[in-house]
Amino acid sequence: MGDYGNLTVILPTLNEGANIASLLDFLIAGYPGIHVLVVDDASTDSTARTVKSKAGKNLKLIERRGKRGLTASIIDGIKAAQTPFVIVMDSDFQHPPEKIPEIYKLLRDGSDLAIACREEVKGWPAHRRLISWGASFLADARLSICGCPKVSDILSGYFGAKREWALKSIASNTKRFEPQGYKFLFDLLKGVKPGSVKISEAGYVFGGRKAGNSKIGPGHMLRFLHSLFI
Numbered sequence: 001m002g003d004y005g006n007l008t009v010i011l012p013t014l015n016e017g018a019n020i021a022s023l024l025d026f027l028i029a030g031y032p033g034i035h036v037l038v039v040d041d042a043s044t045d046s047t048a049r050t051v052k053s054k055a056g057k058n059l060k061l062i063e064r065r066g067k068r069g070l071t072a073s074i075i076d077g078i079k080a081a082q083t084p085f086v087i088v089m090d091s092d093f094q095h096p097p098e099k100i101p102e103i104y105k106l107l108r109d110g111s112d113l114a115i116a117c118r119e120e121v122k123g124w125p126a127h128r129r130l131i132s133w134g135a136s137f138l139a140d141a142r143l144s145i146c147g148c149p150k151v152s153d154i155l156s157g158y159f160g161a162k163r164e165w166a167l168k169s170i171a172s173n174t175k176r177f178e179p180q181g182y183k184f185l186f187d188l189l190k191g192v193k194p195g196s197v198k199i200s201e202a203g204y205v206f207g208g209r210k211a212g213n214s215k216i217g218p219g220h221m222l223r224f225l226h227s228l229f230i
């Protein structure tokens, strides 16, 4: 698959100065024609500066001001993208960019939503595995109670979508989103009926972050618990 001109990779960032340059170089060199949209939440490190120094026709930066939020940043990115397909991924290399061709192919072959599902998680301590297992269990239960689609990794932050489908699904369910939360995919699927969407999956190994610090904290867990009820 030689040309990535119909694809925008959306990269939400919060102080990813230690990762963003190498990720952008990888994407631009590896995937000809690809569009990259960095959605930065007023990082206080070099993130925005680095993106600006590389910005051009295919690399854009959205600088958000005011209230931070990963889910809100993803929504802003999907709205601002101008290609038929989008892929959302973290900016710390936990989501291997080598998977992009496979996800993109699933979208081009007709999927509305193509989810990269964690088959193995490397480097997490026992308590983080336990929290993740519990959160997945609750999210799966919530989707099953409301008759929504079931997927293998509902807490994945690595997925692609047909942009028009994603925009429609967001617009018809704005109240189900927790803007400061971390689980966009879960919020999205809470408003989707199984027969109305074609979902496909691709497995991957979730590694440790390459550099920099994790941004997730207890507040995000509380927001996730709240999101189970909206």
Ligand SMILES: Nc1nc2c(ncn2[C@@H]2O[C@H](COP(=O)(O)OP(=O)(O)OP(=O)(O)O)[C@@H](O)[C@H]2O)c(=O)[nH]1
Pocket: 011, 012, 013, 014, 015, 016, 039, 040, 041, 068, 069, 070, 073, 089, 090, 091, 092, 094, 209, 213, 214, 215, 216
């Ligand atoms: N725009 C924006 N990006 C965010 C925000 N919080 C986190 N991010 C980015 O979202 C991605 C996921 O955040 P991480 O801190 O890596 O969360 P995580 O992967 O669950 O945690 P670790 O496994 O510890 O890395 C990274 O690219 C962050 O820079 C936010 O509030 N706004």
Ligand SMILES: [Mg+2]
Pocket: 090, 092, 094, 209, 214
């Ligand atoms: Mg991470």
